[in-house]
Amino acid sequence: MTVDLERLGRSLKRVQHRDHRALDAALRETGISLVQWDALRAIDRAPGSSAHALAAASFQSDQAFGTLASRLVSAGYIERRPGPGRRIEHHLTTDGHDALDAGRRATDRVWRALFGSLDSEQRMTLQLLLDRLLASEPGDDAG
Amino acid sequence: MTVDLERLGRSLKRVQHRDHRALDAALRETGISLVQWDALRAIDRAPGSSAHALAAASFQSDQAFGTLASRLVSAGYIERRPGPGRRIEHHLTTDGHDALDAGRRATDRVWRALFGSLDSEQRMTLQLLLDRLLASEPGDDAG
DNA sequence: TTTCCTATCTCAACATATTGATATAAGTAC
DNA sequence: GTACTTATATCAATATGTTGAGATAGGAAA
Numbered sequence: 256m257t258v259d260l261e262r263l264g265r266s267l268k269r270v271q272h273r274d275h276r277a278l279d280a281a282l283r284e285t286g287i288s289l290v291q292w293d294a295l296r297a298i299d300r301a302p303g304s305s306a307h308a309l310a311a312a313s314f315q316s317d318q319a320f321g322t323l324a325s326r327l328v329s330a331g332y333i334e335r336r337p338g339p340g341r342r343i344e345h346h347l348t349t350d351g352h353d354a355l356d357a358g359r360r361a362t363d364r365v366w367r368a369l370f371g372s373l374d375s376e377q378r379m380t381l382q383l384l385l386d387r388l389l390a391s392e393p394g395d396d397a398g
Numbered sequence: 399m400t401v402d403l404e405r406l407g408r409s410l411k412r413v414q415h416r417d418h419r420a421l422d423a424a425l426r427e428t429g430i431s432l433v434q435w436d437a438l439r440a441i442d443r444a445p446g447s448s449a450h451a452l453a454a455a456s457f458q459s460d461q462a463f464g465t466l467a468s469r470l471v472s473a474g475y476i477e478r479r480p481g482p483g484r485r486i487e488h489h490l491t492t493d494g495h496d497a498l499d500a501g502r503r504a505t506d507r508v509w510r511a512l513f514g515s516l517d518s519e520q521r522m523t524l525q526l527l528l529d530r531l532l533a534s535e536p537g538d539d540a541g
Numbered sequence: 542t543t544t545c546c547t548a549t550c551t552c553a554a555c556a557t558a559t560t561g562a563t564a565t566a567a568g569t570a571c
Numbered sequence: 572g573t574a575c576t577t578a579t580a581t582c583a584a585t586a587t588g589t590t591g592a593g594a595t596a597g598g599a600a601a
Contacts, residue, residue, distance in 0.1 A: 258521040260509035264417050266528040271414040272457055273532070274407050279589090288589095290557065307579055314415055319558050321581065326556080340566050341579040366403035372534035377527055378401040384516065384524045385409040389416070391515035422559090431559095433587065450549055460550065462588050469586080483596050484549040 274369055281365045285357040291332070292358040294323055298333060298345045299355055305342040327351070417512055424508045428500040430475075435501040437466055438475060441488045442498055448485040449478075470494070 279289040287295075297312050298304065304312070310320035324345065327333045332351035338344040347355065370378060422432040430438075440455050441447065447455070453463035467488065470476045475494035481487040490498065513521060 257518065258525050260513050260521075261505075263513065263521060263525050263528070264421075264509065266525060266532065267410065267414050267417065269457065270528055270531050271410050274410065278407075288556075305579070314412065315557095316559065317580065318560085318582090323557075341564090342566090343580075362404075366407065370403050370406065370531070372530050373527065375400065377530070378403075378406060380523060381527045382401050382406050382409060384520055384527075385406070385413055387515050387520070388413050388513070389409065431586075448549070458587095459589065461552090461590085464551065466587075484594095485596095486550075 277365050277369055278362055281361045282358055285354065285361050287330075287332075287354050287358060290323065291327060291330075292354070292362075294320070294327060295332060295347060295351055295355045295358070298347055298351075302346050303338075303344045305338065305344065307342075309345060420508050420512055421505055424504045425501055428497065428504050430473075430497050430501060433466065434470060434473075434475070435497070435505075437463070437470060438490060438494055438498045438501070441476060441490055441494075445489050446481075446487045448481065448487065450485075452488060 275289060282289055282292055293313060294309070297309050301308070301312070306320050306324060307317055309324075310317045313320065315323075324333065324335065328335060330350075331348060332354055334346045334348055335343045336346070373381065418432060425432055425435055436456060437452070440452050444451070444455070449463050449467055450460055452467075453460045456463065458466075467476065467478065471478060473493075474491060475497055477489045477491055478486045479489070516524065
């Protein structure tokens with residue numbers, strides 16, 4: 256039987272959309288959005304990174320990350336310091352670390368709920384299939 | 399072995415993001431965005447629908463669909479006519495039908511390229527796993 | 542008919558993302 | 572040192588999405 260690829264794509268989109276909404280809602284109680292929390296995680300994984308590097312790490316344009324970072328500065332979650340060349344180094348503030356931890360606690364439950372309908376083996380299968388999709392070049396020829 | 403759910407979620411997001419970009423790029427040659435083309439598809443599936451119904455069908459707020467529809471009107475792709483109550487009925491124009499068809503031709507190749515790294519059985523497995531995720535209530539308890 | 546509820550649409554403010562253009566720092570070539 | 576290139580950041584315009592707050596049409600209840 257042939258799978259309808261449009262439907263497959265729409266299902267992927269819906270799952271991702273649902274994940275986003277559920278995580279965002281859980282984080283709202285801690286006063287931060289999913290996107291902003293994601294950025295805090297990226298900075299925490301590689302403190303001192305440039306905006307350019309962080310944008311690449313979160314699969315965004317430099318511009319998008321720039322505005323996001325400026326909102327995080329306004330909120331007091333991160334600090335930006337000049338680095339070599341045009342680079343700007345990013346670091347979490349104490350508030351930023353706190354928000355990151357609060358977010359971790361808030362999202363932990365949500366992840367388990369979102370994937371609760373899959374057993375261990377199914378989750379692994381899903382991960383493997385997604386890895387395979389991501390490993391292939393988007394421009395690859397296909398039959 | 400236990401699957402890292404955060405990683406699983408991030409993989410889902412990346413796949414969806416890549417799909418979006420690839421389809422959007424293919425559609426750009428036809429002069430329309432993926433989001434707008436998606437709306438044309440929804441209207442074509444149920445001509446005469448209200449903005450409220452179409453918003454629900456595309457998993458969006460009424461407001462988001464409203465601004466999208468007004469852009470589609472400006473572009474000459476759809477017409478809006480008053481219906482019963484406060485409802486507004488949505489219909490494709492001739493240009494809208496043309497854009498829809500052009501989009502179909504442009505996206506066909508892309509879908510096959512995006513999922514080219516999965517064989518038939520793997521695609522079906524992926525669809526089944528996503529269906530299972532979507533069938534479960536997001537609020538469900540999970541262990 | 543006044544009140545209330547629900548459905549539907551819209552306005553306003555804002556967050557997030559895109560493309561395109563521009564500016565600046567540093568390195569490389571001549 | 573001037574020109575070219577690359578890396579990095581930013582401005583501007585715009586598309587897309589959210590929440591919150593109305594506004595209006597129609598039906599139900601008193």
